[in-house]
Amino acid sequence: MLSLVVLISGGGSNLRSLLEASEDAEYPARVVAIGADRDADGLALGEEFGIPTFSVPFTSFPDRAAWGDELLAQIEQWKPDLVILSGLMRLLPPRVVAALSPNLINTHPAYLPEFPGAHGVRDALAAGATQTGASIIVVDNGVDDGPIIAQERVAVNSDDTETSLHDRIKTVERRLLVQAILDIANGHVNLKEHSNV
Incomplete structure (x- = not known):
């Protein structure tokens, strides 16, 4: 069973499809956490589906590298098999890509x-x-x-x-x-x- 962390910036329509698919016991993946780079509407799906959420607002950090370090720390707490950028409208710093690759889609x-x-x-x-x-x-x-x-x-x-x-x-x-x-x-x-x- 693959564990997934999904990162969003908006309403999370792709995330909803994934959460609905994973409600099928035969589907071999489960979302373990939902993260966002802002106060995204899609974080509400966490409450709806009983999934933990976290937010790492880009504007709270002095630069992209510092934001990326905190985002990576939040992701790594969940030890996901796969991280999915699903409407995340921000480039990840190279250090984050290197840490998660190739299990980052x-x-x-x-x-x-x-x-x-x-x-x-x-x-x-x-x-x-x-x-x-x-x-x-x-x-x-x-x-x-x-x-x-x-x-x-x-x-x-x-x-x-x-x-x-x-x-x-x-x-x-x-x-x-x-x-x-x-x-x-x-x-x-x-x-x-x-x-x-």
């Missing part, structure tokens, strides 16, 4: 390497793309350029807004995340083979 709302960064959905629309997608990657020290472990295409409709497209991508992203963790737990994906760090 991220979801991204684009078909990487297309449209990396914080505005993948907006960038796809601005580029006039006819398709984009969702990806699950192993985190490295770059911006969304770690090894890809799962991805799927999503068509861009002519009348799409950023919200409508992102909603369709999130549906795929959630399914990919649940499946990727299943594949890691079952040994179908070996994260050590996907590590760049």
Whole structure:
């Protein structure tokens, strides 16, 4: 049984899917803690599902390195098998990546390497793309350029807004995340083979 720590910055829609999947006794992973870099709405899922939560507000620290050290200390208390960045909108310091790699994965709302960064959905629309997608990657020290472990295409409709497209991508992203963790737990994906760090 894999133990998971999930890090969020927002509402935690991917996290909710993972928590619902793990309610199935056959699913080989359990979320042991939920963390955030701010007072995120998704922390409420901890109370709903009976999962401990922690918050390490970025603004409470003098720099990214100090924030990262405290975040890592909080994560390591739970001794997770896997750490998932699920909408965490902040780059982890290299020391944190090195400590957790390769058991550190991220979801991204684009078909990487297309449209990396914080505005993948907006960038796809601005580029006039006819398709984009969702990806699950192993985190490295770059911006969304770690090894890809799962991805799927999503068509861009002519009348799409950023919200409508992102909603369709999130549906795929959630399914990919649940499946990727299943594949890691079952040994179908070996994260050590996907590590760049």
